[in-house]
Amino acid sequence: MRVGRGATDELGDVITGLGLSRPLLVTDAFLEQTGAAERMLATLQKAGLRPRLFSGTVPDPTTDALSPGLRALHDHEADSVIGFGGGSPMDTAKALALLGAQGGQMRDYKAPCVNLGPALPVIAVPTTAGSGSEATQVTVITDSATQEKMLCLGPAFLPLAAVLDVELALSMPPRLTADTGIDALTHAVEAYVSRKANPFSDSLALTAIATIGRHLRHAYADGGDIRARGAMMLAATQAGIAFSNSGVALVHGMSRPIGAHFHVAHGLSNAMLFPAVTAFSLHAATARYADCARALQAATPADGDATAAAKFVDALHSLCRDLHVPSPRDHGIDQDAWNRVTPLMAQQALASGSPANNPVVPTTEEIQDLYAQIYA
Numbered sequence: 576m577r578v579g580r581g582a583t584d585e586l587g588d589v590i591t592g593l594g595l596s597r598p599l600l601v602t603d604a605f606l607e608q609t610g611a612a613e614r615m616l617a618t619l620q621k622a623g624l625r626p627r628l629f630s631g632t633v634p635d636p637t638t639d640a641l642s643p644g645l646r647a648l649h650d651h652e653a654d655s656v657i658g659f660g661g662g663s664p665m666d667t668a669k670a671l672a673l674l675g676a677q678g679g680q681m682r683d684y685k686a687p688c689v690n691l692g693p694a695l696p697v698i699a700v701p702t703t704a705g706s707g708s709e710a711t712q713v714t715v716i717t718d719s720a721t722q723e724k725m726l727c728l729g730p731a732f733l734p735l736a737a738v739l740d741v742e743l744a745l746s747m748p749p750r751l752t753a754d755t756g757i758d759a760l761t762h763a764v765e766a767y768v769s770r771k772a773n774p775f776s777d778s779l780a781l782t783a784i785a786t787i788g789r790h791l792r793h794a795y796a797d798g799g800d801i802r803a804r805g806a807m808m809l810a811a812t813q814a815g816i817a818f819s820n821s822g823v824a825l826v827h828g829m830s831r832p833i834g835a836h837f838h839v840a841h842g843l844s845n846a847m848l849f850p851a852v853t854a855f856s857l858h859a860a861t862a863r864y865a866d867c868a869r870a871l872q873a874a875t876p877a878d879g880d881a882t883a884a885a886k887f888v889d890a891l892h893s894l895c896r897d898l899h900v901p902s903p904r905d906h907g908i909d910q911d912a913w914n915r916v917t918p919l920m921a922q923q924a925l926a927s928g929s930p931a932n933n934p935v936v937p938t939t940e941e942i943q944d945l946y947a948q949i950y951a
Contacts, residue, residue, distance in 0.1 A: 582740040587622020589736050590698060597625050599653040601668040602660045603632040615659060627651040632664045635834055638681050639719040641670055648675045655696045662706030665699050669714040669732040672697045681716050686928050690729030699734040702743040704807035705755025705842050707762055707815020709737035717835055724831035726927050739812060741805040749795055753898035754842030756791040759811040761845045765824040766817035768863045769932040776821035779813045781870045786810035788871040795898055826852045828929035829942060832920035837908050846900040850891040851949050857884050860934035904951045917946045
């Protein structure tokens with residue numbers, strides 16, 4: 576990992592040092608339009624590399640959208656893939672790296688399958704502070720035929736290198752800053768309360784929670800706050816490493832179907848769910864949620880665990896209010912449509928496996944009740 580302001584200038588050296596020469600630069604239309612992709616290509620060419628650009632990434636990447644990327648990968652005879660952008664370009668890059676080496680369909684690799692490789696090397700260059708995808712062995716791809724958001728896991732998806740440059744995050748608008756920031760906080764908290772939590776993931780999760788608590792509101796209010804932006808980028812990566820080693824839980828399990836059926840950004844759907852799911856889970860991991868409250872500075876060391884845990888739920892409600900997180904209703908989702916797909920979303924949430932990591936493993940009926948609670 577290369578971390579620091581201006582770190583993208585070192586990207587060519589990173590790739591050369593790995594013995595690679597023909598990267599496919601995977602990004603989206605926005606970064607191409609702003610000129611950021613062209614500047615990245617120039618940096619790579621200056622280092623003596625032979626890159627090719629693929630800017631066809633779509634939000635919440637789909638299997639259909641992977642096809643042109645796979646053609647570009649093969650046409651270029653790429654020996655590596657650079658994921659440049661937010662979670663969607665990085666997830667796309669990971670998927671292309673695996674399919675480029677193994678072939679088949681993306682549904683062949685969805686959970687519970689654990690993918691060991693082979694895959695082309697992935698170098699991640701995030702421009703947002705949220706997904707943590709640069710440090711995880713996870714990619715999420717929507718099946719275009721079924722609209723299922725497929726969780727795909729395994730070391731084959733872990734980037735070989737990552738470059739964290741705060742300058743790339745300075746153009747993030749407030750809504751994206753809020754959504755990705757709460758996404759990172761969700762990663763950290765779910766990593767800490769997960770049934771698979773361990774001392775390694777715990778230390779990173781608590782550090783990320785504390786950092787996000789200090790800096791997210793500042794980054795949201797002032798996008799040019801370089802200190803807050805840099806802190807949020809590092810916290811997102813720490814949270815990504817944490818959940819890659821302990822798993823996410825019920826918030827993520829319920830979030831993915833919302834994104835698939837209603838095209839809500841992943842971070843925003845997490846934010847919609849976060850307070851209610853935490854309140855539902857509180858009694859089964861009171862001490863753990865109390866630790867999260869203290870790290871977030873929502874409670875003091877003098878508060879007992881029950882008091883601190885309750886304050887944590889209040890703090891999440893306050894954060895969502897301050898960052899203007901809408902409910903599904905306020906986001907424009909029709910209530911009849913929401914109610915109609917709620918049973919299916921509940922089934923898909925459970926099938927993803929993430930709810931099994933939750934302090935309380937819910938029933939399908941309990942998940943449906945939570946969807947009903949958060950609608951308005």
